Amino acid sequence: MIDIKVLRDDPERVRASQLARGEDPGVVDAILAADERRRSSLGEYEALRAEQKSVSKNVGAAMGAFQKAKKSDAPDVAELEAAATAARERAAELSDLVKALEAAASAAGDELNALMRRVGNVIVDGVPSGGEDDYVVLETVGAPRDFAAEGFEPRDHLELGELLGAIDMERGAKVAGARFYFLTGVGARLELALLNMAVAQAIEHGFTPMITPTLARPEVIVGAGFMDAHAEEVYHLETDDLYLTGTSEVALAGYHADEIIDLSxxxxxxxxWSACYRREAGSHGKDTRGIIRVHQFQKVEMFVYCRPEDAEAEHQRLLDWEREMLAKIEVPYRIIDTAAGDLGSPAARKFDCEAWVPTQGRFRELTSTSNCTTFQARRLNIRERDPRGAGTRTVATLNGTLATTRWLVAILENHQQADGSVLVPKALQPFVGLDVLTPVG
RNA sequence: GGAGGCGUCGCAUAGUGGCCUAGUGCGCCCGCCUGCUAAGCGGGUUGGGGUUGAUUACCCCUCGCGGGUUCAAAUCCCGCCGCCUCCGCCA
Incomplete structure (x- = not known):
């Protein structure tokens, strides 16, 4: 949810953001009108409610006087009773009116909220306009190996994984269906090593490691923004009305929900660190081979709460920490600035790091870091004491990937040798306990 | 799975239909007093929204959350969430 004050003060900025995302800028005017209706409706209700309260208080006094007179058999009992009854009747009329106005005000509020929910986060200046293919490449790091010059045809990650006894797709399908897999032997060791290296790096940079719930309540999923574009992607457990999270971002965003936190x-x-679950609806036939696109994988995710004015600098830091991890696995990659239309509603800017996959001859996403500014925190009601004075204000949230199961694809393919063995990148060696993975009999 | 209890301001607690504009203590903040500190004294101390150009000020909502009954709800009723106790079951 964006800040309605931004929309009131600078509607043009929100219109421009909507246009860049390829979404309806007209919703801005609809919101301004709905906001106007809500405020006048609220004013009417509150005025009458104030009157009702004072009248009702008089009823209390009149009733008190009448009861007292009745007890002491005073001569004016009948008059007092009549007065009390009359006051009560008047209060009853007011009460009905107030109820109607309250309903109207609440309906006007609902209408405004419904419109507000349709607006994605206001993009950061500099984000490219357009859709999925309109990203801007910010930097390319490293160069792909020339396998032709080395004199052999690279094997894809699944072929390597099977040679090494690291990946078993067939039995994954037998147990859980398509897009499920077993990591076996060195495959399991390699994944644990990678994730442990990610956690070690995070700790080194002052992060608190967290192992999170992977089921979340509806309000947390909604608050984190995963019911907008990703609604079809999320597994739902109907009997318990819980959702399987597609990333620990959900749990970490919900962690401080409804809190006032100290960022001083x-x-x-x-x-x-968590397992992640994605339905991959609508991607039938895409990446069906291997572990590139699967229903369940592991991820170490960075999640940050910070002051809104620090968010852009923090976003750069998250990107740097992702680069540090990518450097450790020694694969060529590029960084893209995702276009507005491909951001997803909570993000104001998103950088992806994409690693070179030799057998595909293209770059594939390994990390993604989003600056959600105050959008996510506003929905989840996460605030801090305003350092500039009285009151509270919404904090900013950011997230970024440190490692996922998909990284194994890039590691295996980029470090393979002609005989099907795979060299373990130096930084990863102490975590795996091996220098080289060799094919099994 | 069954039975019961509890949820009030940062913390502790009072409040069982109108005197609640939620009291009291602790903590915290400001001031006074005081060689210094402590004590003492006085004041302040939930959050959200609205009106106003802004300040002051005023108004509405907020006693876990959401409904309901009533002229009037912290208080009565219903649902949900959370915590606790006992029994059963599983490990």
Whole structure:
């Protein structure tokens, strides 16, 4: 949810953001009108409610006087009773009116909220306009290996995984269906090593490691923004009305929901380790081979709560920490600035790091870091004491990937040798306990 | 799975239909007093929204959350969430 004050003060900025996202800028005017209706409706209700309260208080006094007279058999009992009854009747009329006005005000509020929910976060200046293909490449790091010059045809990650006894797709399908898999032997070791290296790096940079719930209540999923564009992506457990989270971002965003947190000592940085579940609806036939696109995987995710004015600098830091991880696995990659239309509603800017996958001859996303500014925190009601004075204000949230199961694809393919063995990148060696993965008999 | 209890301001607690504009204590903040500190004294101390150009000020909502009964709800009723106790079951 964006800040309605921004929309009131600078509607043009919101219109421009909507246009860049390829969404309806007209919703801005609809919101301004609905906001006007809500405020006048609320004013009417509150005025009458104030009157009703004072009248009702008089009823209390009249009733008191009457009861007292009745007890002491005073001569004016009948008059007092009549007065009390009359006052009560008048209060009853007012009460009905107030109820009607309250309903109207609440309906006007609902209408405004419904419109507000349709607006994505206001993009950060500089985000490219357009859709999925309109990203801007910010930097390319490293160069792809020339396998032709080395004299062999690279094997894809699944072929390597099977040679090494690291990946078993067939049995994954037998147990859980398509897009499920077993990591076995060195595959399991490699994933644990990667995730442990990510956690170690996070700790080194002051993050608090977290192991999070992977089921979340509806309000947390909605608050984190996963019921907008990703609604079809989320597994739902109907009997319990819980959702399987597609990333620990959900749990970490919900962690401080409805709290006023203290950021005076700097950002709160969490590194969440969790299994992630995605339905991959609508991607039938895409990436069906191997572990590139699967229903369940592991991820270490950075999640930060910080002051709104620090969010852009923090976003750069998250990107730097992602780059540090990518450097450790020694694969070529590029960084893209995602276009507005491909951001998803909570993000104001998103950088993806995409690693080179030799057998596909293209870059594939390994990390994604989003600056959600105050959008996510506003929905989840996460605030801080305003350092500039009285009151509270909404904090900013950001997230970014440190490692996922998909990274194994890039590691295996980029470090393979002609005989099907795979060299373990130096930084990863102490975590795996091996220098090289060799094919099994 | 069954039975019961509880949820009030940062913390502790009072409040069982109108005197609640939610009291009291602790903590915290401001001031006074005081060689210093402590004590003492006085004041302040939930959050959200609205009116106003802004300040002051005023108004509405907020006693876990959402409904309902009533002229009037912290208080009565219903649902949900959370915590606790006992029994059963599983490990």
């Amino acid at each position: 000592a700097g950002p709160r940085r969490y590194a969440g």
